[in-house]
Amino acid sequence: xxxxxxxxxxxxxxxxxxxxxxxxxxxxxxxxxxxxxxxxxxxxxxxxxxxxxxxxxxxxxxxxxxxxxxxxxxxxxxxxxxxxxxxxxxxxxxxxxxxxxxxxxxxxxxxxxxxxxxxxxxxxxxxxxxxxxxxxxxxxxxxxxxxxxxxxxxxxxxxxxxxxxxxxxxxxxxxxxxxxxxxxxxxxxxxxxxxxxxxxxxxxxxxxxxxxxxxxxxxxxxxxxxxxxxxxxxxxxxxxxxxxxxxxxxxxxxxxxxxxxxxxxxxxxxxxxxxxxxxxxxxxxxxxxxxxxxxxxxxxxxxxxxxxxxxxxxxxxxxxxxxxxxxxxxxxxxxxxxxxxxxxxxxxxxxxxxxxxxxxxxxxxxxxxxxxxxxxxxxxxxxxxxxxxxxxxxxxxxxxxxxxxxxxxxxxxxxxxxxxxxxxxxxxxxxxxxxxxxxxxxxxxxxxxxxxxxxxxxxxxxxxxxxxxxxxxxxxxxxxxxxxxxxxxxxxxxxxxxxxxx
Numbered sequence: 438x439x440x441x442x443x444x445x446x447x448x449x450x451x452x453x454x455x456x457x458x459x460x461x462x463x464x465x466x467x468x469x470x471x472x473x474x475x476x477x478x479x480x481x482x483x484x485x486x487x488x489x490x491x492x493x494x495x496x497x498x499x500x501x502x503x504x505x506x507x508x509x510x511x512x513x514x515x516x517x518x519x520x521x522x523x524x525x526x527x528x529x530x531x532x533x534x535x536x537x538x539x540x541x542x543x544x545x546x547x548x549x550x551x552x553x554x555x556x557x558x559x560x561x562x563x564x565x566x567x568x569x570x571x572x573x574x575x576x577x578x579x580x581x582x583x584x585x586x587x588x589x590x591x592x593x594x595x596x597x598x599x600x601x602x603x604x605x606x607x608x609x610x611x612x613x614x615x616x617x618x619x620x621x622x623x624x625x626x627x628x629x630x631x632x633x634x635x636x637x638x639x640x641x642x643x644x645x646x647x648x649x650x651x652x653x654x655x656x657x658x659x660x661x662x663x664x665x666x667x668x669x670x671x672x673x674x675x676x677x678x679x680x681x682x683x684x685x686x687x688x689x690x691x692x693x694x695x696x697x698x699x700x701x702x703x704x705x706x707x708x709x710x711x712x713x714x715x716x717x718x719x720x721x722x723x724x725x726x727x728x729x730x731x732x733x734x735x736x737x738x739x740x741x742x743x744x745x746x747x748x749x750x751x752x753x754x755x756x757x758x759x760x761x762x763x764x765x766x767x768x769x770x771x772x773x774x775x776x777x778x779x780x781x782x783x784x785x786x787x788x789x790x791x792x793x794x795x796x797x798x799x800x801x802x803x804x805x806x807x808x809x810x811x812x813x814x815x816x817x818x819x820x821x822x823x824x825x826x827x828x829x830x831x832x833x834x835x836x837x838x839x840x841x842x843x844x845x846x847x848x849x850x851x852x853x854x855x856x857x858x859x860x861x862x863x864x865x866x867x868x869x870x871x872x873x874x875x876x877x878x879x880x881x882x883x884x885x886x887x888x889x890x891x892x893x894x895x896x897x898x899x900x901x902x903x904x905x906x907x908x909x910x911x912x913x914x915x916x917x918x919x920x921x922x923x924x925x926x927x928x929x930x931x932x933x934x935x936x937x938x939x
Contacts, residue, residue, distance in 0.1 A: 443505050444887070447876060453610050453891030455881045458502025459486045464510040465850065466861045469493035470836035475819065477861065483512055485843040488660065488881035493837050507875060509851040511861045514837050515579025515844040515877060516791040517825025519614075519695065519754045520733045520783025523569040523583030523602070524562075525906045528786050530927060532762055538626050540926055541917040542588060545626045548916045549635070556589040556912050561905050563601035568902050570602075570611045571893045572789045574885040576871030577846035579878075580612040580825065580834060582666050582695060582731075584785055589909060589916075592637075593619040593644045593670070596651055607659035608892040610884035612844060614666035614693070614829065616651045619644020620674035624703065626918055634673065634707055641669075641679040649686050656690075660880060665692045666731075672698035672716040673707040680725050687729050693829060695731040695754070699738035701765075717742040717751075726751060731828050733783055735773070736765040747776040752828035755820060757798035759786040769805035770798060770820075771812045781825040782817070790871040791821055799866060814866035843881040849873040 441449075450456050467481025470493070484492035484501060492499075534540045544553065557565070566583065573581050583602065587593065594617035606613040621641025624632045645667070652665030667687050669675050675683075675696075687694050698704065698716040705715060712719040718741060720726040728750030735743070735753045746753065755767050767773065773780055784794055795817040802812040826835030833841045848865055850858050855868040865873070877885040884891050910927070914920045 447886045450883050461501040461504045464507040464512045467512045470838040485881050490841045490843050507847050511848045513846050514822045515846040516821045517580040518578045519582045519781045520584045520756050520785040521581035524565045524585035526787035527586050541913040543624050543626045545918045553591050555591045559597050562598040566602040567605040568898045570609050571890040571895050574877050576789050577874040579844040582614040603655045603663045610879045610882040610891050612662050616648040618668045618670045620670040621676045621679045622674045638676050667694045673704045694729050697733050700734040705737050717745045721745050736760050747778050752779040754781045754783040756783040756785040758794045766801040770802035779827050780820045781828040782821040792869045795866045814863045845878040847876040849875050
């Protein structure tokens with residue numbers, strides 16, 4: 438009798454469900470954890486029971502309900518993405534279309550005075566969360582803190598879309614840290630290239646109140662897949678009072694705060710005009726810089742800012758792909774580590790490919806260091822696993838060891854593009870992509886297998902996402918200076934030939 442293949446055994450399991458009994462997963466390599474760090478186990482095994490890892494090593498002595506051998510693959514802790522795109526990416530519109538103020542990236546005052554509005558319906562926003570969560574699982578990401586642009590929103594994010602996001606996480610099987618983003622202000626374009634901040638603190642405080650209520654209702658749902666995270670949008674859109682109340686609320690809720698700062702020239706200039714210093718220095722004066730803060734992206738952080746991060750336990754979320762596309766880098770990954778700053782990883786753009794981010798992060802660091810030996814592939818891999826877990830205050834995530842949650846990604850090593858292979862981590866970081874992700878388990882649940890995601894048909898969803906994105910693009914003239922046509926805002930890379938033969 439022919440034994441069933443691993444693919445057949447996986448196909449027999451129900452997506453989105455925990456298989457009954459113990460499951461033994463084996464492969465050419467398993468990335469275990471011991472003595473404070475990751476350890477490669479050759480021809481290794483990992484056994485999960487329910488949502489927990491109970492064994493990592495070789496030759497498990499106990500009984501199991503099933504054995505899944507992935508062959509030439511790496512069984513790894515799933516990636517932790519603390520700036521995970523949860524809408525349809527608009528940053529890609531800025532890759533070749535400049536300046537940003539002329540391309541709908543800042544609201545013109547005429548748009549503000551006419552009354553900003555939601556450019557997507559609530560149903561569209563809910564769908565986008567589900568689609569984005571599916572994309573994360575396809576790339577081996579098992580824990581995510583969503584991020585979305587507020588440029589096309591009436592003001593902040595809504596409770597309704599995040600109630601839907603929690604449901605999507607529960608159905609698809611993704612570990613998430615959620616609450617609606619809020620802000621007290623924003624930038625307005627008064628003339629070409631001339632921007633100024635406007636504030637409505639009442640809006641921001643209401644958004645905080647809604648987020649606190651949301652976290653109270655949703656935390657712990659779906660067997661603790663859903664937890665809370667307070668997410669004031671950007672430091673330049675926040676008032677001191679809003680940040681004070683955010684810190685107080687986080688203390689009462691026992692949750693973390695993600696706040697984008699030290700990330701761009703416009704922010705640095707605006708905060709200096711408003712508060713006379715950089716954002717980290719301003720927060721330090723307010724007594725609000727502490728280890729509750731998770732801070733993307735630090736690409737414009739000064740030496741003083743980084744010293745303040747190190748002294749106060751602030752974690753950086755490094756998003757190298759989206760930063761490098763815009764011409765900036767973290768300067769540098771290795772120097773931040775030497776200062777003792779914890780670094781986590783984020784994707785923050787499409788594709789939600791963490792491996793692509795690890796490679797760009799490796800390259801950017803070596804260019805900034807002007808040396809190849811101050812950062813290793815393993816350092817970036819640590820950031821995407823252990824660094825993210827530390828940012829969240831979790832010692833049961835980002836590692837595979839007895840007692841850890843069974844959040845697992847299986848990455849194939851037999852892709853012809855990656856030949857020849859050497860060390861599995863180096864092979865994946867330097868030549869891999871999310872496309873080699875073969876299976877994902879979250880809390881012991883099978884959430885993705887060979888491109889099939891629990892709870893969503895990604896091919897059909899991709900078509901729907903494109904239709905929504907095209908609809909958004911059609912609205913860009915309303916919120917661009919001078920209201921030019923879409924073809925003027927976003928001209929094609931090359932002239933498009935017109936068929937004159939009918």
